[in-house]
Amino acid sequence: MRDTTIVQQATPTSPTIDELLTAGDTSAVRAQFADAHPADIADILERLTLAKRPLAWNYIPETVKGEVLAELTEGVFKNLAHELDKQELIDAIKVLDIDDIADLIPDMPEALLADVLFAVDVETRNNLGEVLSYPEDSAGGLMNFDATVVRDNVSLDVVLHYLRLKTELPDNTDTIYLVDREKRLKGILPINTLLTQPGHHLAIDHAIESPVSFRCLDSEQDVAKAFADYNLITAPVVDESGRLLGRITIDDVVDVIREQAEHDIMAAAGLREEEDIFAPVARTSRRRTIWLAVNLVTALLGSWVIGLFEGSIQQLVALAVLMPIVASMGGNAGTQTLTVVIRGMSVGTISSENFYNVLQKETLVGMLNGVIWATVIALIASLWYQDLQLGLVIAAAMTANLFMGAVAGVFIPILLEKVNIDPALAGGVALTTVTDVVGYFSVLGLATVILL
Amino acid sequence: MRDTTIVQQATPTSPTIDELLTAGDTSAVRAQFADAHPADIADILERLTLAKRPLAWNYIPETVKGEVLAELTEGVFKNLAHELDKQELIDAIKVLDIDDIADLIPDMPEALLADVLFAVDVETRNNLGEVLSYPEDSAGGLMNFDATVVRDNVSLDVVLHYLRLKTELPDNTDTIYLVDREKRLKGILPINTLLTQPGHHLAIDHAIESPVSFRCLDSEQDVAKAFADYNLITAPVVDESGRLLGRITIDDVVDVIREQAEHDIMAAAGLREEEDIFAPVARTSRRRTIWLAVNLVTALLGSWVIGLFEGSIQQLVALAVLMPIVASMGGNAGTQTLTVVIRGMSVGTISSENFYNVLQKETLVGMLNGVIWATVIALIASLWYQDLQLGLVIAAAMTANLFMGAVAGVFIPILLEKVNIDPALAGGVALTTVTDVVGYFSVLGLATVILL
Numbered sequence: 001m002r003d004t005t006i007v008q009q010a011t012p013t014s015p016t017i018d019e020l021l022t023a024g025d026t027s028a029v030r031a032q033f034a035d036a037h038p039a040d041i042a043d044i045l046e047r048l049t050l051a052k053r054p055l056a057w058n059y060i061p062e063t064v065k066g067e068v069l070a071e072l073t074e075g076v077f078k079n080l081a082h083e084l085d086k087q088e089l090i091d092a093i094k095v096l097d098i099d100d101i102a103d104l105i106p107d108m109p110e111a112l113l114a115d116v117l118f119a120v121d122v123e124t125r126n127n128l129g130e131v132l133s134y135p136e137d138s139a140g141g142l143m144n145f146d147a148t149v150v151r152d153n154v155s156l157d158v159v160l161h162y163l164r165l166k167t168e169l170p171d172n173t174d175t176i177y178l179v180d181r182e183k184r185l186k187g188i189l190p191i192n193t194l195l196t197q198p199g200h201h202l203a204i205d206h207a208i209e210s211p212v213s214f215r216c217l218d219s220e221q222d223v224a225k226a227f228a229d230y231n232l233i234t235a236p237v238v239d240e241s242g243r244l245l246g247r248i249t250i251d252d253v254v255d256v257i258r259e260q261a262e263h264d265i266m267a268a269a270g271l272r273e274e275e276d277i278f279a280p281v282a283r284t285s286r287r288r289t290i291w292l293a294v295n296l297v298t299a300l301l302g303s304w305v306i307g308l309f310e311g312s313i314q315q316l317v318a319l320a321v322l323m324p325i326v327a328s329m330g331g332n333a334g335t336q337t338l339t340v341v342i343r344g345m346s347v348g349t350i351s352s353e354n355f356y357n358v359l360q361k362e363t364l365v366g367m368l369n370g371v372i373w374a375t376v377i378a379l380i381a382s383l384w385y386q387d388l389q390l391g392l393v394i395a396a397a398m399t400a401n402l403f404m405g406a407v408a409g410v411f412i413p414i415l416l417e418k419v420n421i422d423p424a425l426a427g428g429v430a431l432t433t434v435t436d437v438v439g440y441f442s443v444l445g446l447a448t449v450i451l452l
Numbered sequence: 453m454r455d456t457t458i459v460q461q462a463t464p465t466s467p468t469i470d471e472l473l474t475a476g477d478t479s480a481v482r483a484q485f486a487d488a489h490p491a492d493i494a495d496i497l498e499r500l501t502l503a504k505r506p507l508a509w510n511y512i513p514e515t516v517k518g519e520v521l522a523e524l525t526e527g528v529f530k531n532l533a534h535e536l537d538k539q540e541l542i543d544a545i546k547v548l549d550i551d552d553i554a555d556l557i558p559d560m561p562e563a564l565l566a567d568v569l570f571a572v573d574v575e576t577r578n579n580l581g582e583v584l585s586y587p588e589d590s591a592g593g594l595m596n597f598d599a600t601v602v603r604d605n606v607s608l609d610v611v612l613h614y615l616r617l618k619t620e621l622p623d624n625t626d627t628i629y630l631v632d633r634e635k636r637l638k639g640i641l642p643i644n645t646l647l648t649q650p651g652h653h654l655a656i657d658h659a660i661e662s663p664v665s666f667r668c669l670d671s672e673q674d675v676a677k678a679f680a681d682y683n684l685i686t687a688p689v690v691d692e693s694g695r696l697l698g699r700i701t702i703d704d705v706v707d708v709i710r711e712q713a714e715h716d717i718m719a720a721a722g723l724r725e726e727e728d729i730f731a732p733v734a735r736t737s738r739r740r741t742i743w744l745a746v747n748l749v750t751a752l753l754g755s756w757v758i759g760l761f762e763g764s765i766q767q768l769v770a771l772a773v774l775m776p777i778v779a780s781m782g783g784n785a786g787t788q789t790l791t792v793v794i795r796g797m798s799v800g801t802i803s804s805e806n807f808y809n810v811l812q813k814e815t816l817v818g819m820l821n822g823v824i825w826a827t828v829i830a831l832i833a834s835l836w837y838q839d840l841q842l843g844l845v846i847a848a849a850m851t852a853n854l855f856m857g858a859v860a861g862v863f864i865p866i867l868l869e870k871v872n873i874d875p876a877l878a879g880g881v882a883l884t885t886v887t888d889v890v891g892y893f894s895v896l897g898l899a900t901v902i903l904l
Contacts, residue, residue, distance in 0.1 A: 016805050018805060018806065037681065037682060043681075043800060043801070046801050047801055047803065047806050048806070049809050071681070160647060163647040163648055164648055166648060168644075169644040169647070171683065173644055174626060191643065191644070191647070192621040195615040195616065195643070195646060196619055196620060227706070228703075228706050229489065229492070229495075229523070230489060231623065231706075250706075253706075254680050254683075254705075254709065257709055257710060257713070258680060258709060261709070261712070261713025262795065264713070265716055265717060265720075265795060266795065268791070269787050269788045269791035270784075270788065271788055277796055278809065278813060281820060284813070284817050285817050285820045288788055288817070291788070292781060292785060295781060296777070296828065298780075299776060300832070302776055302780075303774060303776060303777055306772060306776070307836075310772075310773065314766060317765050317766045318762075320772035321758045321759045321762065322755060324888070325748070328751040329751065332743065332747045333740070333744060336721045336740055336743070338721075339718060339723055340729060343717060344729055348495060349498050349729055350729065353468050354470065354501070357501050357730065361729070361733060364733045365736050368733060369737050369740065369741070372737070373744060373748065376748065380752070384759075
């Protein structure tokens with residue numbers, strides 16, 4: 001049961017933890033941490049630079065250190081775990097829920113992992129083994145083992161009596177799971193029926209007999225979509241013969257939803273989600289290198305196209321001035337289509353079923369926009385260089401590139417998905433490569449043929 | 453209480469709703485909709501083209517039509533609402549929960565709105581008035597009025613007795629709200645205590661006395677963060693004197709979290725979230741126009757810089773070939789910094805408190821990357837054009853632009869936020885404008901001074 005206080009928002013005049021640490025006012029730091037929620041302490045740690053975090057760690061109450069670790073983003077946990085005393089980490093981690101320990105494991109230093117597995121009790125170790133046997137991003141990886149389970153042939157009074165014997169129920173217990181002798185799930189009983197229905201009724205008569213349930217290998221995306229669509233608080237995980245294995249709770253699903261969003265946003269810039277903003281400079285630079293390398297190769301491809309027409313540029317230098325506009329507009333219009341298609345695929349609105357309808361609509365939009373902006377750029381170029389023919393060439397190139405941008409915006413994510421490359425990661429680079437090459441080539445090629 | 457079945461995933465061979473509609477097999481459509489969850493029916497409608505949606509609508513069971521409307525994305529609801537019979541819409545909408553009706557109102561045709569307000573009962577209309585008096589993106593706008601409330605001086609047995617008089621509790625009832633005579637919130641009682649604790653105990657003794665609560669004008673971002681951080685299922689909304697106004701439930705917060713993610717992703721390409729993928733071509737094109745217009749202006753700015761150096765390009769056409777590489781690398785490196793900073797600001801890891809630490813780190817990364825990629829490009833350019841001096845000029849420009857990209861990546865979102873422009877929307881354009889201008893200017897300027 002949660003009964004912690006939210007940490008008070010620092011008023012503009014009150015010093016931050018960072019300032020208190022700098023000033024060495026450790027008792028003030030201790031006091032602020034004393035009744036703060038672990039999630040808020042984790043937020044504070046993340047905002048501190050690398051050097052200050054182990055310092056702040058010392059003033060966190062022992063009882064919540066584990067939960068603070070569980071609330072840290074992966075990158076920050078990883079960096080902090082290397083700085084702290086091993087035994088202290090083990091003591092903090094071993095009391096956590098199984099799914100929380102499982103979440104930390106991939107980011108633990110190897111030496112720590114073995115000791116943590118040794119420190120937990122046998123049941124936890126076995127359950128951990130089960131959770132870890134499933135992919136991190138599967139229903140099995142999200143599963144917890146704290147479901148409240150009763151036999152399917154009992155009355156509501158018996159269930160009530162059983163619950164009274166426990167003095168506390170696990171967090172997020174909105175349902176009781178009814179199973180038969182073989183542990184097969186027969187139904188889920190909303191806990192509220194225990195309060196509103198007569199006690200002599202059979203539990204099964206008030207249960208939902210075909211609840212939304214998951215299999216261990218279901219993807220966490222599907223789990224998240226189902227929780228959101230069907231407004232679930234908890235849901236059972238069952239095996240192929242319908243036996244209850246565990247349950248998934250909304251708090252973990254909310255984390256999944258947030259991480260997915262984070263992933264899509266960060267991936268578009270070639271970044272990882274869950275990265276520590278204060279990771280060491282050399283490591284950050286190394287992480288971003290691949291992305292910049294890929295970008296250099298695509299940029300060189302564009303330059304190579306320009307290089308083919310050096311002679312034309314020398315004859316008509318206006319081409320060098322105007323060609324970036326065509327490339328850029330194609331890239332922007334194409335990115336709009338690309339974004340719509342990637343999101344549509346990711347939330348399920350776009351599939352092979354309506355692919356041609358989407359292609360048709362987006363190319364029509366591309367052509368319409370192409371004509372509009374071609375007219376505008378024709379005017380601008382004609383006036384700038386007092387050359388109507390130049391304006392018309394740029395306009396034709398613009399139309400072609402906006403059309404290509406739309407086509408590429410639809411096809412690129414679909415092709416990337418086919419070859420198992422994350423469209424959120426590679427889609428943008430692939431698209432701007434296409435619109436740069438087509439943009440430069442159409443401006444310079446058309447000009448060479450028509451104007452020179 | 454939820455007891456609907458999930459729609460069966462169509463097997464590869466079974467026809468889709470789209471195909472069934474085309475084939476005119478209406479009884480099969482009706483059968484598929486008959487026991488589908490409203491959220492799944494909404495998904496199916498969204499995947500259909502504009503023309504087919506009103507057709508499919510006819511086969512949705514009357515009892516779930518309202519919930520289907522509530523599950524549609526805003527753009528799709530808007531388009532569909534214009535196609536359907538007004539009386540049918542009113543009948544579907546008037547039975548919905550207050551927060552669902554409130555969500556639909558901004559997208560209703562005006563003629564419909566008045567009739568809906570006329571059709572609902574007085575209590576609903578008053579509550580709707582209250583919800584609508586708060587901004588759509590505030591805690592007040594998310595509020596519902598179905599909290600289960602008892603006086604704060606009663607025993608658990610009295611609470612139990614009261615609940616038994618109702619035969620059903622509202623969805624997501626995980627807590628009972630304890631209020632005093634003036635309706636001031638005195639504590640929240642986890643419903644599970646009713647099952648595990650002795651009946652003669654006072655409710656208040658088992659209640660959380662300072663629960664996480666919200667004020668009507670709290671932003672929905674803050675609500676979402678608190679729900680995620682503190683693992684809430686429901687939370688009370690109170691006024692300035694602590695009186696209970698209503699409650700917020702996790703299902704609505706999950707929608708907020710998903711919409712925020714959608715917003716950030718779509719805004720980066722100048723798109724709105726909740727847009728209908730099959731909105732009419734002319735409307736889509738118009739919506740995207742402003743974004744392309746802004747982009748054209750920034751592209752022209754880049755071209756103007758290039759135009760300043762036409763003479764230099766004519767003398768050394770290699771500059772036209774190489775300058776896009778420098779602009780592009782600066783844009784990409786800068787976008788990485790920008791993305792990190794925008795996300796950090798949005799999740800709260802970056803604030804004025806640690807701004808200088810972030811600036812320091814990102815500019816160090818920018819300089820390090822600048823030196824690395826300057827070396828690479830110097831080699832490439834020197835070899836391509838057999839001109840070491842040219843290589844060095846490009847390298848110097850590259851260093852300058854990657855450094856500028858990092859600085860701009862940190863400052864742009866902070867400046868945009870200061871002037872109340874959404875950094876997720878305008879950050880990318882602003883950044884690439886800077887890196888294009890600096891990239892072109894440094895290549896062409898340095899070349900003019902040093903090489904020509």
